[in-house]
Amino acid sequence: MDLARVLAILGVVAIHTENITASKTNYLGGVSWWFANTIHSLIIVSVPLFFMISGSLLLRRKEITSSYAIGKLGREFLPPLLFWWAIYFWWNSRLIFPANLSSFFTDFFYTDTGHLYFLQIIVGLYLFLPLVFKLVKNQLVSMRSLVLLTLLAMVYEYSSFLFLETYNKTNIFLIFIPFVLYFIWGFYLAQVILKKQQWWVISLVSLASVLLISYLTFISTKLFNAGTTLFWTPLGGNLFWEPFTLPVLLLSGMIFVLLNNIAVVFPSIFKSQKCNSFLTLLSGISFGVYLIHPLVLDRLDNIFNLAVHLTTMPLWFYYIYRTGLVFIVSSVIVYLLSRVKIFNVLLGVREK
Secondary structure (H helix, E strand, C coil), rough: HHHHHHHHHHHHHHHHHHCCCCCCCCCCCCHHHHHHHHHHHCCCHHHHHHHHHHHHHHHHCCCCCCCHHHHHHHHHHHHHHHHHHHHHHHHHHHHHHCCHHHHHHHHHHCCCHHHHHHHHHEEEEEEHHHHHHHHHHHHCHHHHHHHHHHHHHHHHHEEEHHHCCCCCCCCCCCCCHHHHHHHHHHHHCCCCCHHHHHHHHHHHHHHCCCCCHHHHHHHHHHHHHHHCCCCECCCCCCCCCCCCCCHHHHHHHHHHHHHCCCCHHHHHHHCHHHHHHHHHHHHHHHHHHHHHHHHHHHHHHHHCCCCCCCCCCCCCHHHHHHHHHHHHHHHHHHHHHCCHHHHHHHHHCCCC
16 A cells, blocks of 8 residues: 555645646636646545545454554544644744634634644544444445445535535534545455456546546636636635545545556566665655645745746646655655654654
8 A cells, every 4th residue: 555655645745736727717728727637636536545545454454442543543643633733823823814822723623724634534533443443344334335325425515515505614523524434445445356457447447537527627617717606615626626526436446446456567566675665665754744745835935936926837847846846855854854753753654
């Protein structure tokens, strides 16, 4: 799962550096726009991938007790969550808006924590991990019931957006619930073994799905520019990039299965000790990269004038350059800081 985890964190960084389509520009089309839009339509699976990876690894264990789940939560996730929420709250308050202590807690409660919402989901998952584990092991959540629950989550996603006016309204007690589905899907999909021909067929279907999502976001943006918000979420994003819409659900599952079986198609790569060691290294620091990359992005934008309206690069190259720079600098920083034990705790660096 090292490769999947590395690609997932690279995808998260790429999502946050993509400000060509996300900036709601009035222009549509062109090489750079379609390039960024298509890449974004692929990397939207990054966050679901993280949950499926975790589910595939944790739910295959022989036993998960409450003490194990609480202990892991207290050692690996709560310290980074609380520390980095304090850092980012101070940072945003200093640069963007005046804030007070009450907003520190209310923003945390309503998960208005930027990219740290991911850790808040993890907290909920680990609190209920023993229960989820028993449900899966006792086959109380079968494949059929999981499909039904996923369809219900998808229906709620659409209905809350279109009719209920509750879209994106959540709190720390609710935010993790739908992501339990991705968590369990990871366990079941990890058991899918592909032959080489099947791998290539699913790859082609995945490519077609990415192109479909890319076209749907084109339509969504075109409608938005014309004043119609039919497929535009209240927080300012394409509905077709949301994690519980049908295209993203299907694409996430296919990409996970492909990555889990990639050694079938490219066995020589994974026989290389250097390649495996490098992937293990990047995988071990991926959580730390997730935590610090928004700060790195902010500083690099200021130092190198990387705001989209200031760049003189072709936009397609600008997107690659900005993403690569943030990823590399973040990785180097986390790797160097991980040499100090206290930072291993605050950055969530996994022990080798």
